[in-house]
Amino acid sequence: MYKRMNTQSGFIGGQPVADDAKEKTTLSTEAASDDGLITVGEPEVDDAVISVRNCNVFYGDNQAIDNVSLDVSRNEVISLIGPSGCGKSTFIRCLNRMNDTIDGARVEGEIKLDGEEIYAKHVDPVLLRARVGMVFQKPNPFPKSVYENVAYGPRIHGLAHSRAELDEIVFSSLDRAGLLNEVKDRMDEPGTALSGGQQQRLCIARTIAVNPEVILMDEPCSALDPIATAKIEDLIEELRQNFSIAIVTHSMQQAARVSQRTAYFHMGRLVEVGATDKVFTNPIHRLTEDYVTGRIG
Numbered sequence: 001m002y003k004r005m006n007t008q009s010g011f012i013g014g015q016p017v018a019d020d021a022k023e024k025t026t027l028s029t030e031a032a033s034d035d036g037l038i039t040v041g042e043p044e045v046d047d048a049v050i051s052v053r054n055c056n057v058f059y060g061d062n063q064a065i066d067n068v069s070l071d072v073s074r075n076e077v078i079s080l081i082g083p084s085g086c087g088k089s090t091f092i093r094c095l096n097r098m099n100d101t102i103d104g105a106r107v108e109g110e111i112k113l114d115g116e117e118i119y120a121k122h123v124d125p126v127l128l129r130a131r132v133g134m135v136f137q138k139p140n141p142f143p144k145s146v147y148e149n150v151a152y153g154p155r156i157h158g159l160a161h162s163r164a165e166l167d168e169i170v171f172s173s174l175d176r177a178g179l180l181n182e183v184k185d186r187m188d189e190p191g192t193a194l195s196g197g198q199q200q201r202l203c204i205a206r207t208i209a210v211n212p213e214v215i216l217m218d219e220p221c222s223a224l225d226p227i228a229t230a231k232i233e234d235l236i237e238e239l240r241q242n243f244s245i246a247i248v249t250h251s252m253q254q255a256a257r258v259s260q261r262t263a264y265f266h267m268g269r270l271v272e273v274g275a276t277d278k279v280f281t282n283p284i285h286r287l288t289e290d291y292v293t294g295r296i297g
């Protein structure tokens, strides 16, 4: 027998919710959604660069994201956490229309960048992905030289009017990605000849070379050793001065180190979002608490 938590919510992601979650959730500021299920915490911010409302994603008949509303603020790092299969990658891919490239994927809801609907007919997904860049789990340099990996985006988007300007963009992007010193004498070598951690920083340099507003990172350190991971984490903190970053991570330590806000997903639902230290040390929802204390996941 399942118990109803309150009139608005009894199930999160199809899971029965423990009795004492009732007290926990009623403490929250609630964002009621159409079907009566709620996200607890603060999914909305005043200064949103990305604003998602009532997002649903389906793969064929299977629903992977269920009525998620969430803002990404300017100059913030937001971590997306949750058990495997809860929809973190699916959600992050909505933010730059990467799900467009997946057969059978269907996205519903409102997703705005700077107040403009990114799924509007006139929006060119290639231009959108320059404004909302993405760094993947496995470093994926192009099969080109280090220089060309970074020069490619600025060239196709017409950001440089001379070779000198292109050089400036390439070198400054590598510098901002903390890689220039290691590659300045290897600019003509294939990007794939670099170490894994260097390749990931090359991919970050490639992303920032087109001057995005938002950078999406899907487990960017999971293939890296602790030293390379530390370099990327330092870089994330620096990049926050100029960009907003949404990062998917399985490491709660990493989320705690790099992000100001954390969003906890569970079976396609956004259960809770709030200040990172609060989500980890004093979560509102029982499901969040179970995850951050290691009871589920």
Ligand SMILES: Nc1ncnc2c1ncn2[C@@H]1O[C@H](COP(=O)(O)OP(=O)(O)OP(=O)(O)O)[C@@H](O)[C@H]1O
Binding pocket: 059, 064, 082, 083, 084, 085, 086, 087, 088, 089, 090, 091, 102
């Ligand atoms: N290309 C796809 N085609 C069909 N179903 C998919 C596809 N990608 C993801 N799914 C399904 O959508 C759900 C959410 O998957 P998603 O990859 O977004 O989860 P995740 O939270 O990123 O998991 P992980 O932590 O393992 O990376 C899962 O049930 C998954 O099987």
Ligand SMILES: [Mg+2]
Binding pocket: 088, 089, 090, 218, 248
């Ligand atoms: Mg994933």
